[in-house]
Amino acid sequence: MALITCKNLALSYEGRRVLEGVDFSLSAGDYLCIVGENGSGKSTLMKALLSLKSPDHGMISFGDGLRRTEIGYLPQQASISRDFPASVREIVLSGCQNSLGHRLFYPAAARHRAAEAMEKLGISHLARRPWQELSGGQQQRVLLCRALCATRRVLLLDEPVAGLDPVVTAELYGIIRGYNRAGMTVIMISHDMQAALSDATHVLHLDGRQVFFGPAEDYRASDAAGHLLGGACHA
Ligand SMILES: Nc1ncnc2c1ncn2[C@@H]1O[C@H](COP(=O)(O)OP(=O)(O)O)[C@@H](O)[C@H]1O
Ligand SMILES: [Mg+2]
Numbered sequence: 001m002a003l004i005t006c007k008n009l010a011l012s013y014e015g016r017r018v019l020e021g022v023d024f025s026l027s028a029g030d031y032l033c034i035v036g037e038n039g040s041g042k043s044t045l046m047k048a049l050l051s052l053k054s055p056d057h058g059m060i061s062f063g064d065g066l067r068r069t070e071i072g073y074l075p076q077q078a079s080i081s082r083d084f085p086a087s088v089r090e091i092v093l094s095g096c097q098n099s100l101g102h103r104l105f106y107p108a109a110a111r112h113r114a115a116e117a118m119e120k121l122g123i124s125h126l127a128r129r130p131w132q133e134l135s136g137g138q139q140q141r142v143l144l145c146r147a148l149c150a151t152r153r154v155l156l157l158d159e160p161v162a163g164l165d166p167v168v169t170a171e172l173y174g175i176i177r178g179y180n181r182a183g184m185t186v187i188m189i190s191h192d193m194q195a196a197l198s199d200a201t202h203v204l205h206l207d208g209r210q211v212f213f214g215p216a217e218d219y220r221a222s223d224a225a226g227h228l229l230g231g232a233c234h235a
Helices: 042-049 088-099 108-120 136-149 166-181 193-199 216-220 223-230
Strands: 004-013 016-026 031-035 057-062 071-074 154-158 185-189 202-206 210-215
Touching (some): 016 042, 016 202, 016 210, 031 042, 031 193, 042 154, 071 136, 088 108, 108 136, 136 154, 136 166, 193 216, 193 223, 202 223, 210 223, 216 223
Parallel strands (some): 031 185, 071 154
Antiparallel strands (some): 004 057, 202 210
16 A cells, blocks of 8 residues: 555645646655756655645545654755754754644653654764754754654655765765665655665656656666756756
């Protein structure tokens, strides 16, 4: 049974169509890499998957009892202020918001989950540090940790390695790969085609519409990949 299905999806901003003809489905444990030039609609599609944006037409459906609140999300960098006045622990805990309900404080289970995720990602020692003092790589690790607090099932990552050096990039890809191999479904937007394709099981290529969807090995041999790999592929 498909975990996530998009059928003939079309998305607009104030009447201006930015994406159409999106048709794909994913099973639990898949690793989808979404590629395409700047402005091709990648982040907008992610917002639709999170129900932050409603379709003009077409639909998104979840199977296997997946609920929207079980999706972890790492937003594109610019959407979190570099000066955000919070500690690492507070940012990670904010990934547990679904467990907050009408409570004022996070329940013990949420705090335990946050501590466990920080341990796994090797950032426990940073828990009390102010967010704005961390390096770019540490900040992305914290955001990944936050997303992992929200889910055991589906991770949405919008350009998680943008602006990071090759060593930190490889580390983050390694962490994401580990979670995927343990069963987490991953949907990642990336401009880093080579690295992304080595881990992804599927590729979705967008250009205001769906150019390609299918297994990663089919994508490598496709004309669409040749265009993106050979042409200007920038962040
Ligand atoms: N909040 C918004 N309001 C109006 N237009 C937007 C908004 N966000 C994005 N767009 C436009 O929608 C198109 C797709 O944007 P986006 O999904 O962010 O592309 P990508 O993530 O592939 O770079 C672009 O033309 C962009 O300018
Ligand atoms: Mg984007």
